[in-house]
Amino acid sequence: MGKVIVHGKVAARIVETEAYLGLKDRAAHTFRGVTQRTKVLFGPPGHAYVYLIYGMYECLNFSCEPEGSPGCVLIRALEPLAGIDEMRERRGHPKRDRDLTNGPGKLTMAMGITRAHNGLDVTHSELLVCEPVRHQRFEITTSTRIGIQHNTDWEMRFYISGNEFVSKG
């Protein structure tokens, strides 16, 4: 939370995430073990997992646990920092800037992230996760996760309290 994702001229701050607990979590893609799609999550931490959902949107995750342990974090919302015109272009010029990145499918579109970025090391590639240049103080609110059918009572959604770019849910 609060870190910055950079892709080309576009950068944005992470303001909303959800955790998925590998083998213990029925809602996680990795619950049933390794498959062609989820194998990157069984690899080392700090790698991007990008997949297609509902036939038309991409979602961005980062692997978080050591090799062999498939825990990951879904990025649900970002606060645009740089390259905002480019984001507006890719999103089809929405009325409000908050609609650029306030959802997992929207932010990948705004950032230009696709399945081509699946498996990249986000410390050494065209897709980077960095410390922010200016740290801002923030508080984190937790809630249940969104859009899933299992473990719906687990409070594993986290967002920056009061941030305008957090998704509706």
Next chain:
DNA sequence: CAATAGATCATCT
């Protein structure tokens, strides 16, 4: 503002 319908396809059974 809230509820609903429809788009659309890679992945897994």
Next chain:
DNA sequence: GATGATCTATTGC
């Protein structure tokens, strides 16, 4: 062959 970690447009207050 069914499904899903979503979004948009449209309808009805």
